[in-house]
Amino acid sequence: MNIQLIRNIFISASLVTVPLTGFSNEVPLQSQNDQKTIIKPQKKPVFIEADRVTGYYKQEVEASGNAELRHGDNVLTADHMKYYQTTEDTEVTGNVSLDRPKDTLKGKDLHLNLQTEQGHMSDPRYYIKDGKGRGAGSTLLFEGKDNYRLNDANYTTCPEGNHDWYIRAKELEIDNKKEVGTARHVSIMFKDTPILYSPWIDFSYSGKRKTGMLTPLLGYNVKTGFDMALPFYLNIAPNIDATIAPRIMTMRGFMLSNELRYIGNNNMNGHLLFDILPQDINTNRTRWGILYTHTQSIGKGWQGFLNYNRVSDDLYFRQLTPNLAQISLTNLSQQAGVTYNGRLGANGSLSFTGFAQTFQTIQDPNQFARIVPPYERLPHLSLNMIKQNVGKMDFELNSSWTNFYHQPTRIDEKQLVDGKRFVFYPNISVPLRNEFGYITPKFGLHYTNYSLSAAPEEARHKGENIDRTIPIFSVDSGIAFDRQLVFGDKKFIQTLEPRLFYVYAPYRNQSYLPNFDSAVNDFSFAQMLTENRFSGSDRINDSNRAVAALTSRFIEQDTGIERLRLAVGQLVNFTDPRVVVPGIIANLPNPQVTSGKSDFIAAISGRLTPTISTDTNIQVDESHFLTEKLRTGISYQPEPGKTLNVGYRYSRDILEQMDTSIQWPIIGNLHGVARANYSLTDDKILAGLAGLEYNSCCWALRVVMQRLTTATNTTTSAFFVQLELKGLMGIGNNPLQVLQQTIPGYTSVH
Numbered sequence: 001m002n003i004q005l006i007r008n009i010f011i012s013a014s015l016v017t018v019p020l021t022g023f024s025n026e027v028p029l030q031s032q033n034d035q036k037t038i039i040k041p042q043k044k045p046v047f048i049e050a051d052r053v054t055g056y057y058k059q060e061v062e063a064s065g066n067a068e069l070r071h072g073d074n075v076l077t078a079d080h081m082k083y084y085q086t087t088e089d090t091e092v093t094g095n096v097s098l099d100r101p102k103d104t105l106k107g108k109d110l111h112l113n114l115q116t117e118q119g120h121m122s123d124p125r126y127y128i129k130d131g132k133g134r135g136a137g138s139t140l141l142f143e144g145k146d147n148y149r150l151n152d153a154n155y156t157t158c159p160e161g162n163h164d165w166y167i168r169a170k171e172l173e174i175d176n177k178k179e180v181g182t183a184r185h186v187s188i189m190f191k192d193t194p195i196l197y198s199p200w201i202d203f204s205y206s207g208k209r210k211t212g213m214l215t216p217l218l219g220y221n222v223k224t225g226f227d228m229a230l231p232f233y234l235n236i237a238p239n240i241d242a243t244i245a246p247r248i249m250t251m252r253g254f255m256l257s258n259e260l261r262y263i264g265n266n267n268m269n270g271h272l273l274f275d276i277l278p279q280d281i282n283t284n285r286t287r288w289g290i291l292y293t294h295t296q297s298i299g300k301g302w303q304g305f306l307n308y309n310r311v312s313d314d315l316y317f318r319q320l321t322p323n324l325a326q327i328s329l330t331n332l333s334q335q336a337g338v339t340y341n342g343r344l345g346a347n348g349s350l351s352f353t354g355f356a357q358t359f360q361t362i363q364d365p366n367q368f369a370r371i372v373p374p375y376e377r378l379p380h381l382s383l384n385m386i387k388q389n390v391g392k393m394d395f396e397l398n399s400s401w402t403n404f405y406h407q408p409t410r411i412d413e414k415q416l417v418d419g420k421r422f423v424f425y426p427n428i429s430v431p432l433r434n435e436f437g438y439i440t441p442k443f444g445l446h447y448t449n450y451s452l453s454a455a456p457e458e459a460r461h462k463g464e465n466i467d468r469t470i471p472i473f474s475v476d477s478g479i480a481f482d483r484q485l486v487f488g489d490k491k492f493i494q495t496l497e498p499r500l501f502y503v504y505a506p507y508r509n510q511s512y513l514p515n516f517d518s519a520v521n522d523f524s525f526a527q528m529l530t531e532n533r534f535s536g537s538d539r540i541n542d543s544n545r546a547v548a549a550l551t552s553r554f555i556e557q558d559t560g561i562e563r564l565r566l567a568v569g570q571l572v573n574f575t576d577p578r579v580v581v582p583g584i585i586a587n588l589p590n591p592q593v594t595s596g597k598s599d600f601i602a603a604i605s606g607r608l609t610p611t612i613s614t615d616t617n618i619q620v621d622e623s624h625f626l627t628e629k630l631r632t633g634i635s636y637q638p639e640p641g642k643t644l645n646v647g648y649r650y651s652r653d654i655l656e657q658m659d660t661s662i663q664w665p666i667i668g669n670l671h672g673v674a675r676a677n678y679s680l681t682d683d684k685i686l687a688g689l690a691g692l693e694y695n696s697c698c699w700a701l702r703v704v705m706q707r708l709t710t711a712t713n714t715t716t717s718a719f720f721v722q723l724e725l726k727g728l729m730g731i732g733n734n735p736l737q738v739l740q741q742t743i744p745g746y747t748s749v750h
Contacts, residue, residue: 044072046114048083060084067092071114075099078110088114096121102176103128105148107140117145124150130179131205131727132157137172146176155181157727158698165190165699165725167201179206190699190723196731203728209235217245219733220719223319225250227733229257239263252320253281267303270294277320287312287320301342305355307335314363318716331374332360348387355380375404375416375516396444398425400537404516417514419452419464423537427472437479446470446540452514459512466513470540474503474531484557491557499549501529507542507578514538518581523619523629525549525603528571534581544575554606564606571599599628611638628652633659635745641671643745656680661689661743669695671749673704675742684709689742691720691735695749700724704735706742 051065061083063069069076069083069090079094092110104127112119124140127133134157137150153172158164169183181203188196204210210233217229231245245257260272270293277287289311296304309332311317317329337355344350357380361373382400400423406416427444450466459466478499485492518536521527529549533541549569555562600622605615616632633647647659661675670692677687691704704720720735739746 044114046071046083046088048081050081058085073101076110076112090114090119102130102146102179103174105140112142118142126150126174128174128205131207133181133205133727134160135166135172147174149173153183155183155728156698157725162697163192164696165728167728178210179204179208180210181205188725190725195723205727207727209233209241211235214243215729215731217247217733218721218731222717224252231257251282252277253279255320264296266299267297268295275320285313287316289316289320298338302338302340304338305336307333309333310360311362317362330362330371332362334358334360337379344385344387347389348385350386351384353380353382372416373406375406375418378403378405392430394429394431396427396429398427399423402516404514417452417454417456419450419514419516421451421516421537422449423447424449437477439475439477442474442476444472446472448537450513456512456514462512468508468510468513468540470505470508472503472505472531472540474501476501476529485554492563493555493557495551495553495555497551497553499529499547499551501547501549503531503543503545505531505540505543508540510539510579515581520581523599523601524617525567525569525601528569528599528601534579539579539581541579542575542577545571545573547571562606564608565604567603569601571601612636626652637745640747641665641749643743643747645744657686663739663743663746666692669749671695673739673743673746687742689738691739693748698726700726700748702735704738706735706738 047070048061048063048068050063050067053061053063055061062081063083064080067078067081069081076090076092076096076098078092078096081090081092083090090110090112092112093108096107096110098105098110098112098121105121106125106127107121108123110119110121112121119142121140121142123136123138125134125136126140133155135150135153135155137153139151141149141151143149150172152170154166154168155172156163156166158166166189167183168187168189170185171183173182175182183201183203184199186198186201187194188198202210202212212233214231214233217227217231219227221227227247227249229245229247231243234242234244236242240260240262242261243257243259245259247255247257249255255275255277258272258274261270263269271291273289273291275289279285280287290308292306292308294304294306298304311332335355335357337353337357339354340350340352342350356378358376358378359374361371363370380400380402383397384399385395385397387395401420403420405418424447425444427442429440429442431438431440446469448468450468452464452466455462455464456466476499478497481496482493485494515538516536518534518538521530521533521535523533527533528547531543533543547569549567551565551567553562553566554564600620601618603617607613612634614632614634616634618630618632619628620626621628627650629652630648630650633645636642636644641663642665643661643663645659645661649655649657649659657677657679659675659677663671663673666672671694673689673691673693675687675689676685678685685707686709688707689704691702693703694701700723702720702722702724705717706720707715707717709715718738720733720738722730722732722734724730736748739748
């Protein structure tokens with residue numbers, strides 16, 4: 001029976017008037033009488049519309065002229081098509097386009113079974129929606145749902161009309177379920193020139209993790225020579241992955257680099273880096289490095305942690321890595337412990353920490369003075385409690401017990417005094433507050449007990465058990481004012497916050513006490529408003545000083561974002577502070593502090609304009625009209641890919657440094673990057689970097705040269721070259737981490 005139909009005709013593949021939802025498997029349902037009923041899978045309905053549709057009842061339909069077939073989420077359009085109802089086969093010719101949820105396929109003609117999704121297409125062109133990949137081939141073979149294969153194919157992420165790079169493959173398989181492409185007999189083409197061949201390659205076109213070979217890493221370093229690594233990525237589980245990278249260095253030999261990451265339940269996560277060089281051909285030694293961190297919630301407020309870092313020798317980082325953050329490491333920590341945080345009634349908290357900690361101290365072989373390793377803590381236990389609003393008073397207890405141990409690293413090194421230290425510091429404060437301001441008087445008693453391995457040389461008559469008790473009194477007060485301001489079309493709230501702080505602690509002779517962990521805190525605006533100018537618990541300053549400070553903040557009224565903060569402060573000592581820290585830990589001279597000495601400190605931070613930001617602190621000794629310290633930095637970032645940073649650091653009689661870095665477009669898509677850290681005191685560059693970066697729509701080329709001072713009289717240079725084929729791979733040694741670490745505000749422009 002020949003039926004002449006008009007546009008907008010509906011035909012169901014099951015010849016049911018109302019479409020039924022299809023099931024991939026038989027699904028058991030529970031009936032009212034508790035007996036199972038089996039619902040058979042139903043075929044998805046087919047909708048066809050065209051300028052002209054003819055057919056035979058329950059056999060076939062032929063459509064021509066703007067023909068469109070809809071089957072589930074798939075839409076097929078062409079000049080002409082035939083659909084066979086009994087077999088669900090389709091034959092399509094002329095401007096064929098098959099639009100599916102994850103891709104669009106176009107070609108000359110198409111034969112496809114709608115039920116099995118098997119068939120073939122000639123002269124295919126494909127467009128992957130997730131990942132923006134596209135390509136073409138001679139033939140496309142449908143091999144089931146979400147899977148097809150192309151012969152004599154190519155693939156690229158470059159936009160239509162651009163073929164700067166592409167892969168050319170004898171065979172390319174696209175798996176839309178796994179979102180993975182697999183190519184065989186592959187040539188990677190850049191500017192129509194083959195740059196890499198592989199018999200097999202697979203890639204995730206959506207950026208999802210997958211197991212497989214990563215692209216080679218190539219580089220050059222004056223300490224390692226030409227350096228090549230071939231990493232293999234293991235997607236072990238959704239929460240576990242690993243990378244194994246065999247590495248060849250022409251001046252060092254073969255190294256195996258390993259990385260493992262995992263995240264688990266109960267806030268468990270860990271990260272392991274382990275590298276081993278079985279035999280350094282330059283030194284004939286086995287060299288290795290391990291950095292491992294692990295944290296895990298135990299439950300009910302308890303958490304465990306582990307931090308283990310160690311290398312085979314002092315020169316490991318300086319010779320085998322160009323990473324500035326690692327080269328500058330001095331003490332590698334090996335630490336394990338537990339913490340607890342919980343409530344103490346309605347208005348209180350309780351925290352406990354227990355850990356054991358040792359160190360590996362990395363020495364500079366070219367430096368005459370050796371670094372004294374820190375004391376090991378075997379173990380350290382601390383208990384802190386806060387109870388607020390008890391009769392309008394707040395109670396706080398800070399306490400700890402630590403076993404300090406120090407082992408000489410050389411035979412001729414002096415054995416430092418070991419011992420156990422108990423710290424008990426209860427304090428009580430009375431916060432008086434209203435909507436305008438506050439005043440908080442506070443009194444505490446700092447008690448310390450030492451049980452030493454030997455009596456101090458300066459006070460042998462005191463024996464091995466020594467006590468120290470120091471009362472500490474302070475008053476902190478402040479007022480807050482605010483007003484509304486309008487700059488341009490922006491509404492701001494400006495605050496004015498004057499603050500007055502006073503602290504008194506009497507002098508106690510502490511020169512005979514060991515120094516396990518105390519050092520002079522770096523003077524800053526925040527530090528001058530604290531009770532103790534020393535870190536740790538071995539030195540408690542004698543103090544009779546007052547600080548007057550004034551802070552003004554500019555806050556966006558609509559967003560609550562603090563745009564700018566200005567602060568000034570004045571510190572005055574009424575008596576001569578006499579307690580100092582021995583140079584064993586601090587390694588720096590203690591500035592003399594006298595009565596009447598007045599220090600002025602000012603700070604400004606935030607965005608001066610939408611494109612200019614700054615963070616500046618200055619400390620001035622007004623008694624002698626000398627600048628003690630200056631830390632300033634200004635950054636100009638008008639848009640992504642444009643950043644200019646200038647920094648200056650000065651500490652009187654200690655250091656003076658300039659640090660400048662820039663990322664800026666030169667012409668078109670070509671950017672320049674540079675950084676120089678220059679010591680004005682030593683008249684030399686401590687760290688330098690220069691490079692070029694070209695970013696196209698679908699590829700990027702980065703060339704970077706870095707030079708670092710790794711020891712007192714030693715430098716190292718590294719050369720990075722990377723060609724990034726966006727959406728596929730990066731070929732070479734990736735300098736992005738180096739650029740992000742050394743140039744604040746650096747952005748990889750795409």
